[in-house]
Amino acid sequence: MIEVKDLVVKYGDEVAINKMNLFVEKNTTCAIIGASGCGKTTLLYSLAGLVFPDKGSIYIDGIKNNGIRKNTAVILQNHGLLPWKTVWDNVALGLKARGVVKEKINDKVESILKELSIYDYKDKYPIELSGGQSQRVGICRALAINPDLLLMDEPTSALDQMTKEKLQNLVLKIYKNKPLTIVSVTHNIEEAVFLGQKIVIMNHGNVKSIINNPYFGVEQSRNQMEFYEMCLRVRKLLEEDRYYEKQ
Numbered sequence: 502m503i504e505v506k507d508l509v510v511k512y513g514d515e516v517a518i519n520k521m522n523l524f525v526e527k528n529t530t531c532a533i534i535g536a537s538g539c540g541k542t543t544l545l546y547s548l549a550g551l552v553f554p555d556k557g558s559i560y561i562d563g564i565k566n567n568g569i570r571k572n573t574a575v576i577l578q579n580h581g582l583l584p585w586k587t588v589w590d591n592v593a594l595g596l597k598a599r600g601v602v603k604e605k606i607n608d609k610v611e612s613i614l615k616e617l618s619i620y621d622y623k624d625k626y627p628i629e630l631s632g633g634q635s636q637r638v639g640i641c642r643a644l645a646i647n648p649d650l651l652l653m654d655e656p657t658s659a660l661d662q663m664t665k666e667k668l669q670n671l672v673l674k675i676y677k678n679k680p681l682t683i684v685s686v687t688h689n690i691e692e693a694v695f696l697g698q699k700i701v702i703m704n705h706g707n708v709k710s711i712i713n714n715p716y717f718g719v720e721q722s723r724n725q726m727e728f729y730e731m732c733l734r735v736r737k738l739l740e741e742d743r744y745y746e747k748q
């Protein structure tokens with residue numbers, strides 16, 4: 502469970518998050534969408550403990566967030582892979598940082614690479630991977646630590662439509678197999694409707710609207726008219742903020 506209470510985050514005089522309140526239930530998913538510069542990434546970084554509040558606070562499972570949390574995994578826009586390390590070593594990173602013993606690291610890395618069908622690439626370096634493969638490695642690395650909270654910043658940006666959808670399906674499958682709390686920031690309306698049980702539309706550092714999305718997790722939802730009706734609803738709210746003019 503995430504509770505954001507009267508959160509204010511500033512960069513110098515620039516107010517990025519302005520007295521924001523938000524509640525995300527445990528083991529549910531939340532998609533954050535909104536115009537460029539409205540504070541989405543700042544919110545995600547605050548949840549990750551990478552950016553500190555000027556005022557207000559964030560509670561995760563009832564505990565005040567004071568920095569990087571052991572069971573929070575973050576996937577950043579560029580996947581955050583270290584170019585000088587192989588896929589295997591990149592996936593092992595979070596476990597090593599947490600002091601897990603070598604045998605356990607080996608077992609975990611092997612099983613997660615197999616589960617996400619990336620095992621054949623284990624000895625490759627990030628530069629040798631496609632965008633979709635890199636993102637899968639980023640997801641492997643995040644999941645290797647068995648997080649209870651997964652934070653994703655534009656997880657599928659810069660991927661073609663079909664690869665985007667494959668990755669979105671993968672995230673949904675992971676969630677359905679073993680629910681955890683997922684917060685993802687996106688610019689993509691369909692992704693928000695596909696991955697967000699709760700869709701939060703932000704503007705000017707605050708929540709503009711929240712939609713509880715009944716189409717989340719519905720089998721073959723992208724083939725259903727109701728899915729696109731929900732997309733349209735989100736689009737209209739974004740258009741009110743001249744979302745597209747600012748792109």
Ligand SMILES: Nc1ncnc2c1ncn2[C@@H]1O[C@H](COP(=O)(O)OP(=O)(O)OP(=O)(O)O)[C@@H](O)[C@H]1O
Nearest residue numbers: 512515516517535536537538539540541542543544
């Ligand atoms: N490191 C920084 N220093 C100063 N101002 C910043 C910094 N990072 C973000 N900002 C400002 O804070 C505001 C919110 O930025 P943020 O990156 O959170 O928005 P965003 O909604 O994620 O944008 P985008 O969709 O374009 O990625 C913006 O006005 C931005 O210019």
